[in-house]
Amino acid sequence: MPKPSTESLSAFVAVAELSSFTAAASRLQVSPSAVSQSIRALEQRLGVALLNRSTRSVGLTEAGARYLERIAAPLRELDAAAEDLGGEADKPSGVLRLNVARAAYMTVMRPVIAPFLKAYPDIQVEMVVENAAVDIIARGFDAAMRFADLVDEDMVAVPVGPPLSAQVIASPDYVARHGAPAHPNELLDHDCIAFQHATSGQMEQWAFERGGERFELAIRGRLVVNDSTAMAQAVLDGAGIGYMANGFIERFLDDGRLVRLLEDWSPPVPGFVIYYPSRRRAPRKLKVLVDFLRAQRYPLRLSADATFL
Secondary structure (H helix, E strand, C coil), X not given: CCCCCHHHHHHHHHHHHHCCHHHHHHHHCCCHHHHHHHHHHHHHHHCCCCEEECCCCEEEXXXXXXXXXXXXXXXXXXXXXXXXXXXXXXXXXXXXXXXXXXXXXXXXXXXXXXXXXXXXXXXXXXXXXXXXXXXXXXXXXXXXXXXXXXXXXXXXXXXXXXXXXXXXXXXXXXXXXXXXXXXXXXXXXXXXXEEECCCCCCECCEEEEECCEXXXXXXXXXXXXXXXXXXXXXXXXXXXXXXXXXXXXHHHHHCCCCEXXXXXXXXXXXXXXXXXXXXXXXXXXXXXXXXXXXXXXXXXXXXXXXXXX
16 A cells, blocks of 8 residues: 555644634645645545534544554654754744643733734744643644643743733722622622633632731622633723733733722732644744744733733
């Protein structure tokens, strides 16, 4: 049996990961018909259907899922080896796949993604924004970004972004209607917006620290969210008091749309890290992103006319 070409294998992996011939073609910078022909040729060589196709969706067959599990990692290693052989004089290039928590995107990635793409025109970034814990190896990501305390010890983790602290925030309208708490315990008498972690389903407790005193508070609220952007937007809309790390709310504090409460009770929280498997050599496209992020001086500001969501 003739061996499949790396082009056909790359096409299959791209379609399997993106569930789209069009998206796969964009990643590979070829036409959708070329992707379709490559996979058809691969299926003919193997004598088995790898994909279930319909007018609305593309999915793996059972055989396709087994095949993807066997070839995805070795194929990525081949791609990385080819990049390394390009030499340091070549421009970093290729598709950089990132999995980023929403708060990390808003705080670390959003302010720098445009200048990064401008600085490295041969790099294409595919960024999946989600809060749930993911297996970045199994899902084919080059790296991910989360709070430092959520990352497994067997990963290479590089700190990025600004120092973080937990902040209690509200809109001026809410404070005018309900008053401002003078002590964290008074939050129990307010409309607080609760945060539910996507992975564990647990409600986040609000931690407070001042001097040598530290405690956590199980706040009560009628609104529960599982997304930091939704939390900030709800606070801006006057739905209640929020609790979140700094990073992308500074501009709302600067222009008066938000106010801080209980400022002297704000404890530090773990910062963000960009991480990747320790047993895998970081490709040059990832190295330049890490260096780019570490070179930033925070806090960064988006343009004044930038929208929030």
